[in-house]
Amino acid sequence: MGEGGKRKARHEDVPEPPSHCILTADELGLLKVTEIPSGNKWEEAAAKQRWGHPDKQQGITRLQVHSPEWDPDSILVAAARGGGRVTLHVPARAVAEGASVSRAVGAVEVGSFRAAPPAITSGRSDTSSLELRGLRVVVGGEGSYKLRLVTCTVGGHVAVHGYDQQEEGGRPVRQGDGGGGQDDDDDENGATCGGGGEGGASGVVRTWEEEQQRAAAAAAGGFFGRGRWREVVRMQTLSNVQDMDVSSSGRHVAVGGDGHQLRVWDLTAAASASSSAAPEPIFAGKGGKPSRSGLHDLAHVTAVSYVPGRDDQLVLVGTAKHKLWLYDMRAGRKPQSEVVWGEGRITVLLPQPDGSRVWAGNGRGQVEALDMRQAPSRVSMGHALKGSAGSIRSLSLHPSQPLIASVSLDRHLRVHSTTNRQLLTKVYLKQALTGVAWLPTPQKPNVARGKEEIDEHEDEDGGRRADDRTNGGVEAENGEGEVAGNRSERQPVAPRSEEKKKKKKKKKAWKAESEKGRE
Amino acid sequence: MLMLLMFVVRSHIGWGLTCKVGIQAAIGSTVHRRHHMSAVFTYLFTREREWGQHSTEDCSKSFRFLVHRVAQYEDVTPCIRLTALQLTYQRSKSLGTKQAHNQTTPSALQKTKTKERQKRQKEATRAEELGLEPPPKPVQHTLENTREADDTMVDPTDEEVMADENDDEFAAHFANARPPKVLITTSYKPSKIMYTFLSEMLELLPCAEYYKRNGFPLKKIVKFAANRGYTDLMVFNEDRKQVNGLLLVHLPDGPTAHFRLSNLKLGRDIKGHGRSTSHKPELILNHFDTRLGHRLGRMLASLFPQDPQFRGRRVVTFHNQRDFIFLRHHRYIFEEKETRDQAAKDPAKAKKKAVIARLQELGPRFTLKLLSLQKGTFDSRNGEFEWLPKKENKTSRRRFFL
DSSP states (O other): OHHHHHGGGTSTTOOOOOSEEEEEEETTSOEEEEEEOTTTOGGGOEEEEEESOOOGGGOEEEEEEEOTTOOTTSOEEEEEEGGGEEEEEEEEEEEOSSSOOEEEEEEEEEEEEEOSOOOSSSSOOOGGGGSEEEEEEEEOOSSSOSEEEEEEETTOEEEEEEEEOSOTTSOOOOOSOTTTOOSSOSOOSSOOSSTTOOSOOSOOOOOHHHHHHHHHHHHHHGGGGSSEEEEEEEEEOOSSEEEEEEOTTSSEEEEEEBTEEEEEEEHHHHHHSOSSSOOOOSEEOOOOOOOTTSOOOOOBEEEEEEOTTSTTOEEEEEETTSEEEEEETTTOSSOSEEEEOSSSOEEEEEEOTTSSEEEEEETTSOEEEEEEEETTTEEEEEEEEOOOOSOEEEEEEOSSSSEEEEEETTSEEEEEETTTOOEEEEEEOSSOEEEEEEEOOOOOOOOOOOHHHHHHHHHHHHHHHHHHHHSTTOTTTOOTTOHHHHHHTOOOOOHHHHHHHHHHHHHHHHHHHHHHHHO | OHHHHHHHHHHHHOSOHHHHHHHHHHHHHOOTTIIIIIHHHHHHHHHHHHHTTSOHHHHHHHHHHHHHHHHHOTTSOHHHHHHHHHHHHHHHHHHHHHHHHHOOSOOHHHHHHHHHHHHHHHHHHHHHHHTOOOOOOOOOOOTTTTOOOOTTBOOTTOHHHHHHHHTSTTHHHHTTSSOOOEEEEESSSOOHHHHHHHHHHHHHSTTEEEOOOTTOOHHHHHHHHHHTTOSEEEEEEEETTEEEEEEEEETTTOOEEEEEEEEEEOGGGSTTOOOOOSSOOEEEEEOOOBHHHHHHHHHHHTTSOSSOOGGGOEEEEEEEETTEEEEEEEEEEEEEEEEEOTTOSOHHHHEEEEEEEEEEEOSOEEEEEEEEEEESSSOTTTSEEEEOOOGGGOOSTTOOOO
């Protein structure tokens, strides 16, 4: 915008922070950060950073971003990669001299662990069952670990890894027996003896480069760089799992797969149970009603999601036969309501945090929202987001604004507005994308500004300030002098008023310029 | 009859008062056939009044209507009918020329075009006289050069694309690690047309084998073919004696492409065709520019062996234009040909030898259009798609995806 260009003379070394940052993961194991320039310039969205090197063995299947206070300084990125590994990253901050603006220019890997069961056989084995199908971050809960990662492989191995903040030399804190929980990460980045860290808990080989890496990670990673991830619980569930979700309390894990209906297990029970007995599920769902011709669908669950706000009793399940089943674990084993939607398997289920809507994506590129306000009596689909030509692989809702990012096999990232279903931007990211998450944007520091600028901004934003204040949950991202940021948190508006605003800005720019000329 | 002839003569001159008089006279003279002829002529007479006010377009409409009406009068003698037709035709023609003559001023667009052309010619001759470079010729706008810009166009030096293709489903084929082995089959109950087509396809593809469908479901066929080491499965679909679809499945878990097959012409129906040999053909893939097109191009290339036999002079072309893929199968030959340069003064220099390539069409030719590209093997209902044509993506006539 005009103002930004003029103000360059004053703040040459302070670039405007982007209004949005989206992190995407793809099949080549690359993590890309797409930035939307400040002022919500959706048409100028572009991939600005690329973390990692292209390597299909390291392809990412699931992506989770954990940022508790939506603070750009404490972000943890967990990526589930090929072969059952989970790598954790923290965006690195490059501190610029002079102005105190720090922007993430890369990522540091702060840890990794193997989420698959230890290999029983030596030599080569079929590793397809080690692919991760579920990855969830659980915060809080009982136990000494405040931050836990729950993972589930295709073979049905559910593992919980807790984050131990203590230094490497400190006493490892263990939770229960955990069915033979290992007390070491059995593989580190780089050299280990034996291929791929096959279950050897004894004698971890650490090379000098690794020590350096650890030191770098500890220095740059901040909170997440210092500790280690320890396996807390492990459990064997079904075979051929397709999706997994963890309840909000972190106690239950719901799993579904090819050939299996929904099953829910209790993690705490598994932790305290003996390793020999296989834990029993606390809930085993049954299929829906038969079709008109009397045929039952074969059990093939492809997406599982807890509905938040219902005390962890409602679970929504998407099947390969384009059906959505809503289970109420208190009411019965059969689904309480069924919705037949679209053609093609349901690939993603993403609930809104208040539990009013659940967004569903399918293998044909359709995204629609399931209205849950009157569930389970009346559920309906609506609010389609159009444009994707390939299967939807992941959805992500912005925590505060009505924006949804979707990522599909047609190699594009799309951002839609959830209020008016408009496609805001479409970015080509070259690889088949598998995961997406919003990142908190780095804020502009509280630089003392001239009164002139504030006056200018106030004139422009006059009418819209009210909107910004009522916009819930914006406080976290707004600093005091965050006038530029305010403009970015504007609600998506209809095109005509956008033009009016553009005209207004032009006028202001012209006025300001003439003023400057006079000076 | 005489009156009629007079009538015809008059109409050449153009409608005028004389003709009107002529009509009346004609109506008056023929009494015994009055009810027929009068019907015709009164019709003409009434029409004539109207025609004076209408344009040639309406005139032709009236002409058509009149022809119909005249044809209805069965007992009107043929010569009268003919004359009536001639009259109407002449009338419309005369009207047309008259109108054209009246409208001596060309349309605004024609004016600007002629002006521009004259200007260009003037500039070109001027530049030639002065010895300067002639002004650039205006580039004609075609659908191809006004194509909507696609952000997925592949840059051959792109590191990420290369990394992706180094490890995709076709990498083994292009690394010569996995030679192609194609299994061809059909839809249920194929007809003779399908068999003749398949015999030609088996000649086109060097590493192809045919198996009867025998009512096996497709998912099972995919499994069987993968077990027996086939690299690709081609299923041709037939409907009402027309081959109209192709399903191409790369094995063991590669992508599945579904095409619509149209404009099929068998080799034996092509004039001057040849018979294919068993040499491995060369492959030409044209205009597979976007990421999707690149992937599809690799998929089609993985049907053919990587080591062509140039001595066989056989070439198979997949030419993509506007999302239609044209398959052609030729034999080529390079020949020396003498051309005479008539403009040259020197008789020795007049004869020029040039090497030209001649083509003989072999096997079948058809057009393919991609309907869907699915990740994984055939599972049309429950699978995940990489590309599907969506209405909202067809933003304009100039938007293509391959």
